[in-house]
Amino acid sequence: MTAGIFSASPATDRAMTKSLLWRGMVVGIMAAIIATLFARVSAEPQIDLAIGYESVHAAHHRDAAAHEEEELVSRATQKGAGLLTAMTLYGAAVGGIFSLLFAYGYGRFGQAGPRSFALLLAALAFLLIVIVPGIKYPQTPPAVGSHDTVGLRTAAYFAMIALSVGGAVIASKLRAALVLSHRGIDATLLAVGAYMALVFLGQFLLPVVDEVPADYPATLLWNFRVAAILTQIILWAVIGIAFGLWAERVMRQQ
Numbered sequence: 001m002t003a004g005i006f007s008a009s010p011a012t013d014r015a016m017t018k019s020l021l022w023r024g025m026v027v028g029i030m031a032a033i034i035a036t037l038f039a040r041v042s043a044e045p046q047i048d049l050a051i052g053y054e055s056v057h058a059a060h061h062r063d064a065a066a067h068e069e070e071e072l073v074s075r076a077t078q079k080g081a082g083l084l085t086a087m088t089l090y091g092a093a094v095g096g097i098f099s100l101l102f103a104y105g106y107g108r109f110g111q112a113g114p115r116s117f118a119l120l121l122a123a124l125a126f127l128l129i130v131i132v133p134g135i136k137y138p139q140t141p142p143a144v145g146s147h148d149t150v151g152l153r154t155a156a157y158f159a160m161i162a163l164s165v166g167g168a169v170i171a172s173k174l175r176a177a178l179v180l181s182h183r184g185i186d187a188t189l190l191a192v193g194a195y196m197a198l199v200f201l202g203q204f205l206l207p208v209v210d211e212v213p214a215d216y217p218a219t220l221l222w223n224f225r226v227a228a229i230l231t232q233i234i235l236w237a238v239i240g241i242a243f244g245l246w247a248e249r250v251m252r253q254q
Contacts, residue, residue, distance in 0.1 A: 016250075020099045023246050024239075028095015031238035032087040035231050039087075043227035049220050050141035091235070098125065098239055102247065114251055115244035122240025128168050130232045133160040136203045139228040140221065144212055153209050163202040171195035 098121065106117050137157045175191035182190070212221065 017100070017103045019250055020103050020247060021096055023250070024095040024097075024099025024102070024243055025092045026095070027239055027243045027246065028091035028093070028098065029088055030091075030242065031095070031235050032091025033084070034238055035091075035235040036084050036087040038234050039227065039231045043224060043231060046220060046224035046227060047141050049217075050144060050224065094235075095239060095243070098122070098243065099247075101125075102243070114248040115241075118244030118247060119240040122236045122243075124168075126232065126236040128164045129161055130229070130236075132164040132199060133157060134229075136160050136206065137209060139225050140212060141224050144216065144221075149209070149211065152207065156206050156209060159206060160202065163206075164199060167195045167198035167202075170198065 102118060102121055105121065106114065112120060137153070137160060171191040171194050174194055175187045178187035178190055
């Protein structure tokens, strides 16, 4: 696979990739558990306040009866076992994908060591998957927004993630082509410019979603968004640090 760590034989390459894969999934689960504990004490109280606001707000509308129906899943389950299960599955998937990207990219881009490359990859993933899509569609409490537009909002958000990641892939290939005829710094700047242009175009074309009520508490919204961002920072930081340490140890043993 890569000249940096995979060079012995195809069988050895597959064994190393498999070894990194299951370690990445374990690290992802561990990171998800830590992030869940943080979210439990930071983001969940904000969601409870948002739900309380929605209940009070709905009481003044004709559809108040719809909000008084019994919940299919209790709030205690949602912020307990439900949150932990969802984050664990998410962490395992993200950790596995992260390990495969590490195996593919290590040795191809510069001479960074395993720990440095893992941290760089985690920071890049956080930028592409969290920050860039969040500029167009910032996080809002689950109680905010119309139930009729959940599908549209979800599709638009994932489309923004796909655009961000796809734009990064295109930009990396563009840089690889430009570096043959331009200086490295010039090729990098042109590739970054191309990525930003693609992102701005996508943000312009994707639908605008702004369903936060005008009288919604600004402090509550701010606190929730800060907690959501910090939860993601913790998740990706733990993945980058823990996986880098583990991968370095495995590679030394090999």
